[in-house]
Amino acid sequence: MSNELIRPILVTGATGKQGGAVVRALLAAGRPVRALTRHPGSAAGLALAAQGVEVVKGDFNDPASLDAALAGVDGVFSMQMGSHPGDPETEIVTGRALVEAAHRAGVSTIVHTSVARAGDHENFIGWDEGRWEPLYWQNKAAVNEMVKAQGFRHWVILKPAMIMEDIVPPMADLQFASLREHGRFETAIAADTGIDWIAAQDIGAFAAAAFADPERFHGHEIDLAAETFTLPDVAAKITQATGKPVSAVTLSEEEALAKPYGELSFKHESWNNVEGYKVDLEAVRSWGVPLTTLDQFIEQHREKFVIG
Secondary structure: OOHOOOOOEEEEOOOHHHHHHHHHHHHHOOEEEEEEEOOOOOHHHHHHHHHEEEEEEEEOOOOHHHHHHHOOEEEEEEEOOEOOOOEEHHHHHHHHHHHHHHHOOOOOOOEEEEOOOOOOHHHHOOOOOOOOOHHHHHHHHHHHHHHHOOOOOEEEEEEEEEHHHHHHHHHHHHHHHHHHHHEEEEEEOOOOEEEEEHHHHHHHHHHHHHOOOOOHOOOHHHOOOEEOHEEEEHHHHHHHHOOOOOOOOOOEEEEEEOOOHHHHHHHHHHHHOOOOOOOOOOHHOOOOOOOOOOOHHHOHHHHHHHOO
16 A cells, blocks of 8 residues: 555654654654644754655644644654743643544544653652642643543553653753763662663654554553663663763752752652652563663763763
């Protein structure tokens, strides 16, 4: 069957790490891809077009642009930015706009990306006492429920744990700012806290698999991680691969709170010590989608590490 007879998949967030990975996985599978972006003429938009992607201008706050972008598509990859106290509404507003527009367009399959443990937040230790930032978890869960309740023929929710790209610049400069400057992970995450890790390309692979076999994946919320490692483990792996000394330091609460975004970062980081993503790795492997090990990921990106 030629691509002209296969309806495209619309990918939101196509210029980011998850959406970009989905684009690459779909193209590798021979699926036509349409990418939604506010700036088709940007360098990122032009790079997508150069890969053979149909790049369309659209904005979550402009229903007409969403309707146009969704016309004739078979499926949608749904991606929204997470919420925080400085931006409490955007995730809900944009999630609802996309889900409702996709339903209006008669989209058959929606694959939405969320985060592991979303929907389980009320069971977190200390949740009722306000120990954790509520907006992030509540809004993730709310958009998940919108996807499930809208009435799509097929829906799938992917729930990644910690994404490996967060240890590589430029993402590392936001997530682990001290890595570039000092060659250290400086966080409130304890040295013996295991973190569940997933590569963005594996999120892309799961999304492509779900679009290829929507009946099999329909109705599933799939936690995603390939391996579990502590930050000292990760530091040692980066050192071994790059030859650059990297270490991991656990900050006291006082030290963590003194850093930029102190309280928000402390809640996010210390959550790993108390709760964590708790991904069932065997359940992930049971889907038969190839997974990237952390060693493989670091080797693939070895030249991108900027340390010290």
